[in-house]
Amino acid sequence: MAKFYYQIKGRRPAKGPYGEAEWAWPPVFSGMVEATDRKAAKATVEDQYERKFPSRVLRKDMEAHEYLLHIQPIDESDTYLLGRFESRSCKECGTAFRLIDKYNDPHTETKSHDYCTEACQTAAKFRDLSEFRLASEGRSPPVIYQVRQKSSGRVYIGQTTQPFTLRWWQHLSNPTSCKFHAALGGSDITDWEFSVIEVIAYPDDCTNRAAYITERESHWIRVLSSVETGFNTVRPAGSIDPSQVLLPIADPA
Ligand SMILES: [Zn+2]
Known part of the structure; x- marks a missing residue:
């Protein structure tokens, strides 16, 4: 079994009468499946969604398709992609989170690798800065x-x-x-x-x-x-x- 990274991209309608439809970024959903080969990986994703997805769409056929499925094998040494699926703990509050869930959430506050929310990121940055500044300026009261x-x-x-x-x-x-x-x-x-x-x-x-x-x-x-x-x-x-x-x-x- 091998790991496959997949992205389901959604079609964004043409902007204005002379524009063209495009595959929107970021993808609607990104995930990982395990399968023996790419074809089996595609079948697994389609099973999960109970529908078929095209892997390639000609520009002239865009109007006929709402989604596009992109699948790529993940090398075991690809820590960049695999890291998105690992559980991390927020360096400020300790809450466990996965990057992939942030990428899939259109309302995510932050895509930070270190902090769960914008609030935690801001709190940490502010504390680090103020502690460092106070100490370096000798203003941290003895x-x-x-x-x-x-x-x-x-x-x-x-x-x-x-x-x-x-x-x-x-x-x-x-x-x-x-x-x-x-x-x-x-x-x-x-x-x-x-x-x-x-x-x-x-x-x-x-x-x-x-x-x-x-x-x-x-x-x-x-x-x-x-x-x-x-x-x-x-x-x-x-x-x-x-x-x-x-x-x-x-x-x-
Ligand atoms: Zn946090």
Whole structure:
């Protein structure tokens, strides 16, 4: 058995008295059938529609035919055509969809390969753009965050000028030998809570933003005794953790 791609094209009537009828694009319907050869594939499609379709129509005979059937074999390596029949999940909302169903729906909002609807496509584009812009302009507000181990109550305090979820991810994905990462690596993720405890708002007379962020971080490390009883190793002395410099961030100073 081989796979065949088929398209049923509909006739579009002539526009005006001097125009000619044409086979309209996009096709009325596109699909796939499995058959031993092209002839059997055609028979299968005609069975499904309970009617005959011409595969070729002379221009002078156009008025006599409403539809035209185009059939082509699909090579097993033709991922372009086969991909239309595969189930994909929307990168924004996770809804499963097939491209072929979009192509067959005259009211489809988007033929995007990645998103199910126009709304999802727009939402994703907007979020990506705004996150990137905020980060690259250094406008994503720096935060002081806390990572707390539920079973022990011990906390780790950190600062970041990146979207804070990225910092949390970095702790999980780039473990070092510090006591915080050792504890994180040796336990279940369900034992941990990540939260933002302060969004940095610079005072009007602030002259050194990096120092101010570090001052706020020190404040929380002191208040929560996270060096003595938690996972912080040292009190922060100066600049921002260099391991955080991943995205193009404007100098906050
Ligand atoms: Zn979606």
